[in-house]
Amino acid sequence: MGLRLGVIGIGAIGKEHTLRIEKKLSRAKVVAVNDVNREHTEAFLAQHNLSAKFYESGIELIRAQDVDAILVTSWGPTHEEFVLASIAAGKYVFCEKPLAVTASGCRAIVEAEMMHGKQLVQVGFMRRFDKSYRQLKSVLDSEQLGYPLILNCAHRAPAAPGFAGDMAISDSLVHEFDVLKWLLNDDYVSAQVILPRKTRLCDDSLQDPHVVLLRTKQGVLINIESFVNAQYGYDIQCHVVCESGTAALPEPSDVMLRHDGKFTRNIIVDWQLRFIEAFDVELQEWIDATSVGRVDGPSAWDGFIVAVTADACVAAKHSGNIEPINIPERPVFYR
Incomplete structure (x- = not known):
């Protein structure tokens, strides 16, 4: 099975990442999902014959013993909470941008990760x-x-x-x-x-x-x-x-x-088509690095710098x- 992943947020990008992991990439499987719309999510799982367990709470999913690492693809304002919870649980987390909706929120994540003593966070800047x-x-x-x-x-x-x-x-x-x-x-x-x-x-x-x-x-x-x-x-x-x-x-x-x-x-004409191969490479490299205990891609510090620049x-x-x-x-x- 490889890395056991939990996906929080089964909207457009959450669906794509889930299918990417299940159908195209190697050494990982989505075993848990969470979304505000349970009916919509379970219909998606059934449509694609996926066996992931549905969790009512993103925090509950993060704390689950059979989930090794987390993908946060939910609404932007929820990212900070879920990334901080992943750090507290000692789990690697891939967070789609934004890392947080404010520079202060990004800095809080940086400080929490440094306090934990090990890099766990990668931000979804796929252009790299x-x-x-x-x-x-x-x-x-x-x-x-x-x-x-x-x-x-x-x-x-x-x-x-x-x-x-x-x-x-x-x-x-x-x-x-x-x-x-x-x-x-x-x-x-x-x-x-x-x-x-x-x-x-x-x-x-x-x-x-x-x-x-x-x-x-x-x-x-x-x-x-x-x-x-x-x-x-x-x-x-x-x-x-x-x-x-x-x-x-x-x-x-x-x-x-x-x-x-x-x-x-x-x-x-579609940004997702322009970077579809980059998304594949990004997630496969994240899976490979996470499997051996590393963060090789854009870090929480990079997410913080981008937020400061945007402000x-x-x-x-x-x-x-x-x-x-x-x-x-x-x-x-x-x-």
Whole structure:
């Protein structure tokens, strides 16, 4: 059977992770589930012939003796409670973003984990596991182009139903904040947010697009265009200007067609399809590391840094100023 897993939250991503573990990955099995909607969850289990036990309480699932490790894929505001309970139980936990909905909540998790004395938490920033990003990082780490100087990035989605207020930053750009820090192995020191002309094709309460400017400790300038109602597709770009050359994030492969007087190539429109292989790699690597008592992926400290960065960007959006990003020195525990 391998690692015995409990999944808290059987919504869209919880279902996908459960089926991924049961149908595609190895050395793990989902033995327990919890969700606020028992009827919905049991129908899902029956539909896919899964034998996981249903628990009325996420905390009860975490404490179950026959559950080795936890996946938290529930509603964001519940994450902090379940991650803290997993640490208290001494169990490894994979938590989809956000680690917590506030920076103070993320810091509480960091402090609890350090008090426990062992890393147990991994955060679901899947872009680090994407083949294209790993290829780009390999080039940057080799220093064959010299030091990075400027990053020009784009995060475009066809539409963002339900997005309002600052969600384009706090719910979407968090993936950029994590993966770019990882690419550069550098921390952010300041943020500025510029608001271009607003698209007519989104809810009145949402500013879209945004342009986010980040500066790092080593002086790298990062420009991120966030456009969550771009209509045409899901398009993630990263172009790095270095001292002696440039490097660009590879495009997802697709068949190029010459037909009817046109040269065409499809654009992915679903973010889950864009990163489907990254999700597979992410969870398999988490299972493998957890099985031997390690955390190899994004840590609770990484989740905390992203929350601090997002807060600074939201502040910069509303103030119109360049806001500092005050990230404490990384504890030895997380080095």
